Amino acid sequence: MNIALCGMMGVGKTSVGIALAKLLGRTWYDTDHVIEDKYGKISDLFEYYGEAHFRNLESEVTQDLSQRDHVVISTGGGLVLRSENSAALKKKGYIVFLRASYETILSRVIANDQRPLLRYGMEQKVRQLMRDRYPVYEDVADFIVDTDDKSIEEVANAVAEWMATKREKKKV
Numbered sequence: 001m002n003i004a005l006c007g008m009m010g011v012g013k014t015s016v017g018i019a020l021a022k023l024l025g026r027t028w029y030d031t032d033h034v035i036e037d038k039y040g041k042i043s044d045l046f047e048y049y050g051e052a053h054f055r056n057l058e059s060e061v062t063q064d065l066s067q068r069d070h071v072v073i074s075t076g077g078g079l080v081l082r083s084e085n086s087a088a089l090k091k092k093g094y095i096v097f098l099r100a101s102y103e104t105i106l107s108r109v110i111a112n113d114q115r116p117l118l119r120y121g122m123e124q125k126v127r128q129l130m131r132d133r134y135p136v137y138e139d140v141a142d143f144i145v146d147t148d149d150k151s152i153e154e155v156a157n158a159v160a161e162w163m164a165t166k167r168e169k170k171k172v
Contacts (some may be wrong), residue, residue, distance in 0.1 A: 010104070
């Protein structure tokens with residue numbers, strides 16, 4: 001079974017994904033990294049082609065990665081907003097929502113000017129994205145981990161422990 005990590009930017013999807021893959025001996029993929037390797041910088045894709053084009057590339061990459069076995073996938077913040085993406089991820093795996101508070105997210109992303117959706121009006125944009133996205137994340141998630149005040153290792157361990165219970169149930 002695959003594990004896909006979803007959540008807002010700054011919650012630790014990439015860092016936790018790397019740690020979790022090491023912990024479980026799996027291959028790790030980050031959808032944003034795959035897109036950048038194939039098509040170029042995400043900020044350039046947004047600027048020159050628009051968000052819709054980027055989301056289409058994201059869906060294409062998701063379809064490919066979701067067909068693999070026993071992988072950890074760190075998703076882009078908006079990836080699971082498309083139902084076909086979350087459905088593809090659930091076919092061969094589970095979705096884990098890494099949740100963080102507004103204050104935690106803002107403190108982690110405020111210094112990063114590479115986030116195309118946050119270039120102007122960051123504080124209000126983060127609040128709006130959280131209002132829009134959290135209900136979807138909660139709906140698609142098979143498991144939720146709060147990341148506030150937790151280390152990368154603590155979050156990765158929580159996901160690994162939860163996965164161990166899933167494997168046991170599958171064997172029964």
